[in-house]
Amino acid sequence: MFRALEFALRPGGALVLAGRNGAGKTSLLRLMAGLLPPADGTLEWNAAPLDPDAHRARLRYVGHADALKAALTVRENLSFWSAFDGGGDVDAALAGFGLSAQAEAPARFLSAGQRRRTALARLLLAPRALWLLDEPGASLDAAGTETLSRAIEAHRAKGGMVVLSAHGTPPLAGYDTLDIDALSMSTS
């Protein structure tokens, strides 16, 4: 799908993946998450080959699918991920993405934007060093995008890293862009 791709990310860094539809942004994110094995080449963490178990404990991945159960309420969905996956304050995460009012609503009644917020609220559970976000701004309104960009800034201020794919302007300031079509890096 792509070859000769080389990039590095520093603490507090942000990398935006750009490219046409089908360029491989999602595949690259899944590869970085460890869901896909690379056909060739290596992924490294602190200049050492990636240990899959340790890697899983330091990343959060928000893909296209929201990983919500329609029959459970917003709070139940988030509480499950908190209990299953390392803990974290569910109420704070709900409040962080402006979902406190919808907390007791079954996820089947949410709008696309609210579903997205609920998926993103997982980021605010127990902190992880690396966020991998696949078009996180999709279906978010202006206020939601603002919330997301504040969450990313707070994460980066604590030394966290973020890789996200985006069409158009990504919701953050000061980032590197990796254009998969052109295989080029740029900083903005």
Next chain:
Amino acid sequence: MSAFAALLRRDLRLTLRNGGDALMVVAFFIVAGALFPFGVGAEPAVLARIAPGLVWVMALLSVLLSLDRLFQSDYEDGSLDQILLSPQPLTLAVAAKIAAHWLVTAVPLMIAAPVLALLLSLDPALLPPLLLGMLLGTPTLAILGAIGAALSLGARRGGVLLSLLVLPLYIPVLVFGAGAVAAAAAGEPFQAPLMALGAFLLAALALGPWAAAASLRQAAQ
């Protein structure tokens, strides 16, 4: 362990909220089993003779019927990716899903089995070996089924593929499950077939979750 409990609780709660699914499996078990007297005739002696095998075959098919949704919804809504990416051991998550599946399908089947057995004129004295056999055999069915469900995940017409993968593996459980009842009917001790079922269960417990977990990782690629 808290991850195991969290996933088990979530799956049980989801089944309770979508209550129809579990009831449908039990209804299939009873209704399909009750067709046999119409097919083979209502002769009690004939029915009583074939009842143990029929109840077991219907139990296998009912478990099979419910298997395709074991991982499918998690696969479709992205939850499976999150489960795979969690630092929790995947085998533990798979074990939790199998346990939840067994509780919501096999336990209702065991409750319904005496009804079907009596409809088929099985001697009530043979219910203990039937139910003990189901208690030991159905977890094996759920574990083997989970391997098949994980292998056929994402495949076109996965349900048919799943049946072809899993049904041959169910034969030993069927043989010894029905064999225990047949032994009891002949007045012989039925401990040996039950012990064989127990042995299958231990082997399935030891190997099944690992095999299913490996297949799930493959399916997510």
